[in-house]
Amino acid sequence: xxxxxRYMKTKIYFIFFFLISIVFFSxxxxxxxxxIPVADFSVYDPQNVINTVNxxxxxxxxxDGSIPQWLSAFIENGVKEIEELPDYNDxxxxxxxNRGTNFTALTRWAExxxxxxxxxxxxxxxxxxxxILNSTLYPDNEYGRFFEAMIIAASxxxxxxxxxxxxxxxxxxxxxxxxxxxxxxxxYFFVFITIDRSIMKDIVMNMxxxxxxxxxxxxxxxxxxxxxxxxxxxxx
Numbered sequence: 001x002x003x004x005x006r007y008m009k010t011k012i013y014f015i016f017f018f019l020i021s022i023v024f025f026s027x028x029x030x031x032x033x034x035x036i037p038v039a040d041f042s043v044y045d046p047q048n049v050i051n052t053v054n055x056x057x058x059x060x061x062x063x064d065g066s067i068p069q070w071l072s073a074f075i076e077n078g079v080k081e082i083e084e085l086p087d088y089n090d091x092x093x094x095x096x097x098n099r100g101t102n103f104t105a106l107t108r109w110a111e112x113x114x115x116x117x118x119x120x121x122x123x124x125x126x127x128x129x130x131x132i133l134n135s136t137l138y139p140d141n142e143y144g145r146f147f148e149a150m151i152i153a154a155s156x157x158x159x160x161x162x163x164x165x166x167x168x169x170x171x172x173x174x175x176x177x178x179x180x181x182x183x184x185x186x187x188y189f190f191v192f193i194t195i196d197r198s199i200m201k202d203i204v205m206n207m208x209x210x211x212x213x214x215x216x217x218x219x220x221x222x223x224x225x226x227x228x229x230x231x232x233x234x235x236x
Contacts, residue, residue, distance in 0.1 A: 070165075074190070094162075099189065109189065110189045116159075120156065124154035134235075142221065150211045154207060162193055168190050
């Protein structure tokens, strides 16, 4: 009888803890199922990787460090600084950057840079950064598949009317301030592209219309998409 009582008591405790465990894990699963992680957008903070210390030579054979106005503006504060200049305030501008020790390869890269093909990557990067500018969640959660559709469209689009305005290069001595390990000169190459604001706006709005037709956003995602469509070019 004592053994039976102990057995029954153990069995009751087991059932009790089993039921408690089911409730606990059920609640935990429900919480995780509705949990949407908040994005860490610090990875998108601009980082200055352009060295202008100890310039040894430039495209114009100057060694005094003088560079074009558009490039000075870009190095100071990015493409938005160029767009503040009187000559470019009705344009959107893009700057392709490459660097290394192989001058011949970099020269070919700059010469072959195509507004029809290579500009799409710069434009897609700028469009992506604009889409996450005011978002509070991961872009996939904020906009749903609309976000992916926009990036794909931007990466494959042909940006009609874009003009390759200029190319420029200069070299620095890595042993005197840039922190490079090699003793060879580091060449920095820049390709400067502009496109009329009205043309770029038409292109982006057409991409948004297309992206919206191939996705089915939720109510909250649709609200976020509508806000984006209304103010996309504020901060772009």
